[in-house]
Each structure stands twice: as structure tokens, then as C-alpha cells.
Amino acid sequence: PYTEKDQLVLKTGQALEIDYIGSSQNGIQFRLKDNEGFLTIPFDNVRSLTSRMGDVIYPEAIEYRKSH
Numbered sequence: 001p002y003t004e005k006d007q008l009v010l011k012t013g014q015a016l017e018i019d020y021i022g023s024s025q026n027g028i029q030f031r032l033k034d035n036e037g038f039l040t041i042p043f044d045n046v047r048s049l050t051s052r053m054g055d056v057i058y059p060e061a062i063e064y065r066k067s068h
Contacts, residue, residue, distance in 0.1 A: 002052060005033070009047045020049060020057060028058060 005017035008030065018030040027042040028049060049058035 002054065004052060006030070006052050006057070007048075007050045008041075009049075010041075010045055011047050012045075013047075020051065023058070 003017070006020040008016045008018045008020075008028070010016070016032070018032060021029040021031060021038050023029060024040065027040045028046055029038050029040050031038045043058070046058055048056065051057055
């Protein structure tokens with residue numbers, strides 16, 4: 001299921017369309033559409049992050065990277 005943007009779902013249930021940049025120890029870094037800067041949201045606030053290609057970026061992939 002390809003989408004135009006990456007899909008970020010918050011623990012509140014709110015879904016956002018974002019451009020995923022990366023992750024840091026502070027959380028997931030992303031850009032909102034038409035926004036020049038980027039934002040960071042703590043992992044504790046995120047339910048899931050799925051790439052525009054349909055791959056799960058969080059929680060599985062980031063957790064996998066942390067443990068290896």
C-alpha cells in the first residue's frame with residue numbers, strides 16, 4: 001500500500017502524514033509538509049511509523065537497530 005507520505009500514528013490515535021528523516025535518542029525526527037525545519041517527537045508518544053512503501057519503521061525496525 002504505497003502512500004505519498006510516511007504515516008505516523010500517535011498513542012492518542014491521531015495520524016499524521018510526514019516525511020521521516022531519522023531517529024535519535026530523543027525520538028523520531030520528521031518534517032511536516034511545507035515546513036522547512038524538522039521536528040522530533042519522543043518514542044513514548046508514538047504508536048507506529050510506517051514508510052510510504054508500507055514498511056514498518058517503528059517500533060520494530062528501530063528496536064532491532066538498538067539491540068544489534
